[in-house]
Amino acid sequence: MQHEREEDVLRADIAARLAAGLQTQTAPLIENDRQFAELLASLRGLRADDVDGKLKLGGFVDHPFGGEQMRCQECMYYLVHRKWCDLPELALPVEPSWWCRLWRI
Template identity: 65%
Template sequence: MDDDQMRERIGKLLADGLKTQTEPFPETAREFSRLLDELYRLPPDDLRGKLVLSGFTDTPYGPERMRCQECMYYLVHRKWCDLPELAVPVEADWWCRLWRI
């Protein structure tokens, strides 16, 4: 499956109402690391698990309307999340709780 097909698949899962864990947002480095550890323990092909655990949404999130496009892990030209524990194609207006500036 290429990146565009994977992005479409993720978009469909989210649009169809996949319930993800948007809270709690990891406020400290320790909380962030714990979440990364949980993601690391998932099987590499567990797309649903990654989306649920990382709290993906298909719309900007929170009062500041945070989105992937402003995240430090977002690769603009590839439309890709470069966080090794996720490493998935994403849309600019999506968000997850691993979002960082």
């Protein structure tokens, strides 16, 4: 329970940062696996608790993205009930309506 509360707090904190206009790198879009691997490598260079760094490099936004309205809800890394991004390089509490550049389906 304590763990869940901590995740809720962090999720709310991230939401506040994004709502306040945190500038993240939504471009360039990841078009292939080489680019995906490069971005993962950059994320691995961050400290595990560098939330801002993950948000910026990942290109997080607090709304669906693009013409296809891509969002965490459909992403392979999203755990629906925990509201959690299970990609080891991110490992962040998220909302289903958010999106980042590491989205994959």
